[in-house]
Amino acid sequence: RKNILKQAESGGIILTGxxxxxxYTIYWDHMLIDACQVTNPSIDPLREPMELRTYLxxxxxxxxxxxxxxxxxxxxxLAPQVKLDIPVVFxxxxxxxxxxxxxxxxxxxxxxxxxxxxxxxxxxxEDLADYTDRxxxxxxxxxxxxxxxxxxxxxxxxxxxxxxxxPGIGGHLPGEKVGEDISKTRMIxxxxxxLSPAPHHDIYSxxxxxxxxxxxxxxxxxxxxxxxxxxxxxxxxxxxxxxxxAGADIVMxxxxxxxxxxxxxxxxxxxxxxIELALxxxxxxxxxxxxxxxxSILVGGSIRQSADVVKAIALGADACVIGTAAxxxxxxxxxxxxxxxxxAWGIATQKxxxxxxxxxxxxxxxxxxxxxxWGHEIQEVLGSLGINAIESLRGSRERLRxxxxxxxxx
Numbered sequence: 001r002k003n004i005l006k007q008a009e010s011g012g013i014i015l016t017g018x019x020x021x022x023x024y025t026i027y028w029d030h031m032l033i034d035a036c037q038v039t040n041p042s043i044d045p046l047r048e049p050m051e052l053r054t055y056l057x058x059x060x061x062x063x064x065x066x067x068x069x070x071x072x073x074x075x076x077x078l079a080p081q082v083k084l085d086i087p088v089v090f091x092x093x094x095x096x097x098x099x100x101x102x103x104x105x106x107x108x109x110x111x112x113x114x115x116x117x118x119x120x121x122x123x124x125x126e127d128l129a130d131y132t133d134r135x136x137x138x139x140x141x142x143x144x145x146x147x148x149x150x151x152x153x154x155x156x157x158x159x160x161x162x163x164x165x166x167p168g169i170g171g172h173l174p175g176e177k178v179g180e181d182i183s184k185t186r187m188i189x190x191x192x193x194x195l196s197p198a199p200h201h202d203i204y205s206x207x208x209x210x211x212x213x214x215x216x217x218x219x220x221x222x223x224x225x226x227x228x229x230x231x232x233x234x235x236x237x238x239x240x241x242x243x244x245x246a247g248a249d250i251v252m253x254x255x256x257x258x259x260x261x262x263x264x265x266x267x268x269x270x271x272x273x274x275i276e277l278a279l280x281x282x283x284x285x286x287x288x289x290x291x292x293x294x295x296s297i298l299v300g301g302s303i304r305q306s307a308d309v310v311k312a313i314a315l316g317a318d319a320c321v322i323g324t325a326a327x328x329x330x331x332x333x334x335x336x337x338x339x340x341x342x343x344a345w346g347i348a349t350q351k352x353x354x355x356x357x358x359x360x361x362x363x364x365x366x367x368x369x370x371x372x373x374w375g376h377e378i379q380e381v382l383g384s385l386g387i388n389a390i391e392s393l394r395g396s397r398e399r400l401r402x403x404x405x406x407x408x409x410x
Contacts, residue, residue, distance in 0.1 A: 162254065
């Protein structure tokens with residue numbers, strides 16, 4: 001009723017923020033994890049080392065060595081890799097959509113926890129220059145802030161094709177949010193709307209995508225992995241296969257329950273598919289085609305707790321991405337009014353009097369506490385599975401059981 005009245009008065013599209021609130025099935029909640037008993041002993045994570053480290057990037061099919069005994073050298077040339085000390089990465093949230101203090105908190109936490117934060121499509125603020133070894137820089141359809149220096153001041157580069165909360169449409173940062181700092185970072189005039197087209201106007205095929213991937217690799221001297229971010233859509237497996245064959249080192253898949261600063265409500269609530277189904281389809285397709293080793297898989301869009309991370313990795317992911325969970329950790333109340341720019345907690349706003357309410361050091365502490373807690377919980381589950389390294393769990397679907405799901409979902 002409220003939305004009908006609003007549109008009857010305005011004749012406009014209803015905008016909203018955050019993630020999809022519709023009562024669709026959350027498949028994570030219908031998966032249970034295996035555990036060891038008797039013949040396959042569990043491991044005590046408080047007594048034995050448990051490895052959460054993983055690496056993002058293309059892997060060789062096999063390793064070849066030269067020499068023998070004490071004089072051995074690796075003959076196989078390895079693609080560039082990024083090390084994660086915990087398989088959880090902070091999601092792409094642009095400066096403009098969220099405040100600089102929020103960006104600083106994410107960067108500080110990423111450095112301390114040995115993980116990554118993502119600039120989103122709004123460019124890299126100069127205040128984050130000291131954190132570039134822990135930063136993913138994004139190349140989106142608007143190309144805001146993209147320079148050779150920007151690409152090289154990063155741990156890896158991500159090409160954003162789609163977003164889980166709004167597949168198939170672009171972005172819009174209103175001009176009233178574009179002050180001096182955002183103008184400088186995005187390289188656009190003060191007060192102008194920052195419009196991101198729905199498609200990349202130089203990408204209309206897999207071949208076009210491959211050209212951009214290798215242009216970025218050339219610009220970074222082949223020292224940075226290149227990721228491609230897509231929304232979880234119906235033919236996601238075929239799309240992911242094409243992305244890997246185009247030369248991407250990482251495929252990032254964003255599910256339809258992923259958050260956003262602003263999106264049409266009809267798109268957020270009714271377009272896309274759950275990340276659980278997309279992940280399973282992509283991992284299976286890449287394995288069937290014999291190219292799973294050529295790219296890592298990152299997934300996001302409804303990663304709410306450490307159990308979701310464990311289940312995602314068992315389904316085939318290398319690591320997970322959190323956005324809304326990270327914002328909640330630093331004070332977000334999930335009011336879904338991000339697009340208004342009036343966030344009382346200093347997160348989704350550019351108003352100085354509101355931004356100063358968010359202390360980046362305190363927020364970074366909260367983010368570190370969250371990831372530390374999740375890390376301990378993941379280690380507990382690994383121990384119960386009799387596994388001492390997170391990479392040993394990847395793709396182990398036999399350690400999951402579906403509950404209350406029909407045969408098609410299974």
